[in-house]
Amino acid sequence: MSIKERKERERDERRELILNAANEIIKTEGIDNLSIRKIANKIEYSPTIIYYYFNSKDDIIKHLMKRGYQKIISVLSSVQETTGDAQQKFEESIRKYIYMALQIADEYKAVLLNSSPGVLEHTSVLFKGASSKRQAIGMLCQYLKDIYNNKSIDDTQIELTAQVIWTSTFGLLIRLIIEKDIDEAQKKRLIDHHINFIVNGLLVQR
Structure with missing residues (x-):
């Protein structure tokens, strides 16, 4: 696997981790209570990292929809x-x-x-x-x-x-x-x- 392919796979895995965390929060707390900070806390990432992969909470919701x-x-x-x-x-x-x-x-x-x-x-x-x-x-x-x-x-x-x-x-x-x-x-x-x-x-x- 090339360096480029490995980086793309890691990027996809992190995006999926973020989406799965967001989905879990939605299921337990409701979609209105979803926030970037809650997602970050759940997967022990900084909010800055979340924003690197998604533009906003609405962007995450759009992907989940x-x-x-x-x-x-x-x-x-x-x-x-x-x-x-x-x-x-x-x-x-x-x-x-x-x-x-x-x-x-x-x-x-x-x-x-x-x-x-x-x-x-x-x-x-x-x-x-x-x-x-x-x-x-x-x-x-x-x-x-x-x-x-x-x-x-x-x-x-x-x-x-x-x-x-x-x-x-x-x-x-x-x-x-x-x-x-x-x-x-x-x-x-x-x-x-x-x-x-x-x-x-x-x-x-x-």
């Missing part, structure tokens, strides 16, 4: 590549999204329930035109278009339907995260019923 959003896209993309009809892919995408979010429950709740402008810049999905600016909503819209392929439904209605589906799924997720004593069997029943309820509603309109 991007990384978290990529997890969602990866989950949805993996479903697109599977065999099955549009309805099956839709069901599987919702199910995988829910279980993915439950695996990072504290992080998910801390970020998605935050209303600060800097966070909403990355997490808002209910504005008009979200399907063209939020890849996850765009992918959900595409599933709906495939389900409704024989029916004329305009893009506005498709987007509104996707947004309502996302919102109801988000509501279920937050309750599953907050109500920690729900056993796995009941959790599965709720998730399955949620998906079936949505799909049955879609089929009525088709």
